Amino acid sequence: MRLTLLGILLGGLLLAAACGGDDEKTTATATTQTTIGPSGSPGAAQQINVTVKEFSVNPEKTSAKAGKITFNVENKGPSQAHEFLVFKTDLGVDELPTQSDGSLDEEDPALEMIDEITEFNPGQKKSLTVDLEAGKYILACNRGEETGGQVPSHFAQGMRTAFTVE
Numbered sequence: 144m145r146l147t148l149l150g151i152l153l154g155g156l157l158l159a160a161a162c163g164g165d166d167e168k169t170t171a172t173a174t175t176q177t178t179i180g181p182s183g184s185p186g187a188a189q190q191i192n193v194t195v196k197e198f199s200v201n202p203e204k205t206s207a208k209a210g211k212i213t214f215n216v217e218n219k220g221p222s223q224a225h226e227f228l229v230f231k232t233d234l235g236v237d238e239l240p241t242q243s244d245g246s247l248d249e250e251d252p253a254l255e256m257i258d259e260i261t262e263f264n265p266g267q268k269k270s271l272t273v274d275l276e277a278g279k280y281i282l283a284c285n286r287g288e289e290t291g292g293q294v295p296s297h298f299a300q301g302m303r304t305a306f307t308v309e
């Protein structure tokens with residue numbers, strides 16, 4: 144009964160959004176999110192501090208509850224810029240697909256790219272908020288640093304760690 148009513152309500156909102164002008168559309172969208180959003184305080188993300196450095200990715204916790212998660216990532220260097228990638232995959236942290244230089248093959252279908260913080264310098268802090276469903280994830284840096292014509296991958300040198308969402 145309640146589901147049916149909800150369906151009618153949502154249908155009405157969608158209809159209103161489709162027929163209305165921009166103002167009405169905005170209102171309808173906000174109402175819908177309030178109705179069907181996750182329980183608990185909306186918008187409150189779990190905060191997880193992470194440090195990245197040469198060469199590791201170190202979250203203060205290796206698991207979180209499904210929903211919004213904010214990774215507060217600090218680059219502790221000491222000397223190199225790092226990035227922060229969030230991938231969803233069923234593969235273990237040591238069985239991930241790599242390219243010939245040892246870097247993570249980000250295009251592999253076994254990986255689902257969620258989001259990233261692009262390269263940032265030692266001493267800097269950046270935050271990334273993602274909405275994660277239950278599953279297995281990888282937190283990684285996949286930067287290469289040119290050295291004598293080679294590009295040793297940060298990923299290959301250990302900048303990867305498993306993260307579980309329950």
Ligand SMILES: [Cu+2]
Nearest residue numbers: 225284286297
């Ligand atoms: Cu790195």
